[in-house]
Amino acid sequence: MGxxxxxxxQSQGLEFGLYSLGDHLSNPHTGERIxxxxxxKELVESxxxxxxxxxxxxxxxxxxxxxxTTQAHSVVLSAIAQATEKIKIGSSSTILSTSDPVRVFxxxxxxxxxxxxxxxxxxxxxxxxxxxxxxxxxxRDYEELFEEKFELLLQINENEVVNWSGDFRAPLRNAKVLPxxxxxxxxxWRAVGGTPTSAVKAGFQGVPMALAMLGGPVSHFKTSIDTYxxxxxxVGYNPTDFPVATTGFFYTAETTQQALxxxxxxxxxxxxxxxxxGFAKQLFAQGADKRSVMLVGSPQEIIEKILxxxxxxxxxxxxxxxxxxxxxxxxxxxxxxxxxxxxxxxIRKYTAKK
Amino acid sequence: xxxVGLSGSIVGSKTRTAMNYLSKxxxxxxxxxxxxxxxxxxxxxxxxxxxxxxxxxxxTGFVTKQIMEADAIIIGTPIFQASIPATLKNIFDLLPxxxxxxxxxxxxxxxxxxxxxxxxxQQLKPILSYMKAQVVQSYVFIEEKDFYRKEIINDDxxxxxxxxxxxxxxxxxxxxxxxxxxxxxxxx
Numbered sequence: 001m002g003x004x005x006x007x008x009x010q011s012q013g014l015e016f017g018l019y020s021l022g023d024h025l026s027n028p029h030t031g032e033r034i035x036x037x038x039x040x041k042e043l044v045e046s047x048x049x050x051x052x053x054x055x056x057x058x059x060x061x062x063x064x065x066x067x068x069t070t071q072a073h074s075v076v077l078s079a080i081a082q083a084t085e086k087i088k089i090g091s092s093s094t095i096l097s098t099s100d101p102v103r104v105f106x107x108x109x110x111x112x113x114x115x116x117x118x119x120x121x122x123x124x125x126x127x128x129x130x131x132x133x134x135x136x137x138x139x140r141d142y143e144e145l146f147e148e149k150f151e152l153l154l155q156i157n158e159n160e161v162v163n164w165s166g167d168f169r170a171p172l173r174n175a176k177v178l179p180x181x182x183x184x185x186x187x188x189w190r191a192v193g194g195t196p197t198s199a200v201k202a203g204f205q206g207v208p209m210a211l212a213m214l215g216g217p218v219s220h221f222k223t224s225i226d227t228y229x230x231x232x233x234x235v236g237y238n239p240t241d242f243p244v245a246t247t248g249f250f251y252t253a254e255t256t257q258q259a260l261x262x263x264x265x266x267x268x269x270x271x272x273x274x275x276x277x278g279f280a281k282q283l284f285a286q287g288a289d290k291r292s293v294m295l296v297g298s299p300q301e302i303i304e305k306i307l308x309x310x311x312x313x314x315x316x317x318x319x320x321x322x323x324x325x326x327x328x329x330x331x332x333x334x335x336x337x338x339x340x341x342x343x344x345x346x347i348r349k350y351t352a353k354k
Numbered sequence: 355x356x357x358v359g360l361s362g363s364i365v366g367s368k369t370r371t372a373m374n375y376l377s378k379x380x381x382x383x384x385x386x387x388x389x390x391x392x393x394x395x396x397x398x399x400x401x402x403x404x405x406x407x408x409x410x411x412x413x414t415g416f417v418t419k420q421i422m423e424a425d426a427i428i429i430g431t432p433i434f435q436a437s438i439p440a441t442l443k444n445i446f447d448l449l450p451x452x453x454x455x456x457x458x459x460x461x462x463x464x465x466x467x468x469x470x471x472x473x474x475x476q477q478l479k480p481i482l483s484y485m486k487a488q489v490v491q492s493y494v495f496i497e498e499k500d501f502y503r504k505e506i507i508n509d510d511x512x513x514x515x516x517x518x519x520x521x522x523x524x525x526x527x528x529x530x531x532x533x534x535x536x537x538x539x540x541x542x
Contacts, residue, residue, distance in 0.1 A: 128405075139405070276407055276422060
C-alpha cells in the first residue's frame with residue numbers, strides 16, 4: 001500500500017512543515033501586540049511565503065481562550081487554501097472532542113476541494129480544557145468524547161454512506177456526508193502528546209501520528225515512535241504504510257547564540273501566558289544540544305539536528321513551530337527564507353529515498 | 355519578595371492562630387516583604403478536576419494564582435487522622451507538576467499530640483519535594499498544650515517562629531540571587 005493514501009512521497013525526502021497554534025501574544029522584546037486582524041493577515045501571508053519557499057505543509061490549530069485568535073481555524077485554513085498553490089494545509093490540531101465530526105469533515109472536505117486536494121486533518125484532544133465549558137461539554141467525558149468522535153470521523157472519511165450510533169451524537173442512518181474530498185478521502189492524523197500511551201492508541205487505530213515535542217531528549221520521543229509502530233504491527237498493520245510527523249519549537253538565526261537570544265523571550269513569555277509557567281533557562285540552554293529535540297540554532301546546526309532526528313525516528317514530516325509568543329513578522333519572513341534556501345535543500349538531499 | 359502564608363484547614367482555630375503570629379513576625383521584622391495570608395476557611399475552593407490552574411475561576415483561581423506568583427510559601431497545617439487535611443492536599447492537586455520549582459517552602463504544624471511529629475517528614479515533605487520546592491528543613495511543631503484561648507503560651511514556640519521567618523527570608527533572598535547570577539550566565 002505505501003504512504004500514498006496520506007499523500008506522502010518518500011522519494012522526495014523528509015517533509016518540512018510550519019504550524020501555528022494561532023496564539024495572539026505580545027512581542028516580549030517590544031511589549032507590543034498586533035491586532036487580531038493583523039495577526040490573521042500575517043498568518044495567511046506566512047502561508048503564502050511558505051508556499052513560495054517550497055515548504056511542504058502549513059497548519060493552524062484551534063484554541064478557545066484568551067491570547068489566541070484562530071478559534072475558527074477551518075475558516076483561516078480556507079483563506080490559506082485560496083491564497084496558496086502547492087503547499088499542503090491542515091489543522092494542528094482540530095479539537096474533535098468538542099465538535100461534530102460531520103461538520104468537521106464537511107469543512108475540511110470543502111477546503112480540500114478549494115485547495116485542489118491539499119487538505120489534511122490532525123485531530124487532537126486539547127491540552128487546555130476551557131473549551132469544554134464554553135462549548136457545552138463535560139470534561140469528565142474528555143477521553144470518550146475524543147475516541148468516539150475520532151472513530152466516527154474515520155468512518156466518514158472511508159465511507160460515502162455511513163450508518164453509525166454512539167453516545168455523544170445523534171445516530172446516522174444511511175447518511176451521505178458531502179462534499180467528498182478530491183480523491184474521495186483525505187489524510188487524517190492523530191495528534192499525540194508526550195506519553196507512549198497515546199502513541200499506542202494511534203497505532204491500534206491504524207492512523208498516522210503527529211507527535212508533539214516541546215523539549216527533552218530525542219531518545220525520549222523515539223520510545224513513543226517505536227511504541228506506535230509496535231502497536232501498528234500488533235494489530236496487523238504494516239508500519240511502512242503509516243507516516244509519522246514530529247512537531248517542535250524552531251528558530252534560526254545567523255549563529256546559535258543569536259537564535260537562542262532572540263527566541264527565548266518569546267517561548268518564556270508565551271508559555272507563561274498560555275500555560276502559567278515560563279520555560280526554564282536551564283532547559284532551554286540544553287535545547288541547543290544535538291541530542292535535544294528543540295531546533296533553535298544556526299541553519300547548519302538545525303540541518304544536523306534534523307538529520308540526526310531523522311536517523312533516529314525515520315519520520316516523514318517535521319513541523320516547526322516558528323511563530324509562537326509574538327515573533328514579529330520580519331523574523332518569520334527571514335526564517336522562512338532560510339528554511340527554503342538552506343535547510344530544505346540540505347535535508348532533502350540526505351533524506352530522499354532513491 | 356512575595357511570601358504567601360497558607361493556612362491549610364477550614365476548621366478549628368489553632369493553625370490560624372499560629373499563622374497570625376507568623377504574619378505579625380514577618381510584618382514587624384521584614385516590612386519590605388509583600389506578605390499575604392490565605393486562610394482556606396475564608397475561601398470557597400473547588401476540587402481539582404485536572405485543568406490548568408489558569409482556567410479556574412473565582413476563589414480557586416485567585417488562590418492558585420497567588421501561590422504560583424509567590425517566591426516563598428509558608429504552609430500552616432493541622433494534623434487530621436494522622437495526615438494533612440484534604441483541603442491542603444487539594445491545593446497541591448490544583449497546581450501543576452513542579453509548581454514549587456524556584457520557590458522556598460516552610461512549614462508550621464499544629465497537632466493534638468506529640469505522636470504526630472513525624473507526619474511532616476513522612477507525608478508533607480515528600481509532596482513538597484516532588485513539586486520541586488526548596489524546603490526549609492526545620493519546621494515549627496506546635497502542640498495542643500502550647501495554646502491557651504487563641505494565644506501561644508510557650509515561649510519556645512515564639513523563638514521557633516522567629517527562626518523560621520528569618521530562615522525563610524534569608525533562604526529566599528539567597529536563592530533569588532543564585533538564580534539571577536545563574537540566569538545571567540546563559541547570555542540569552
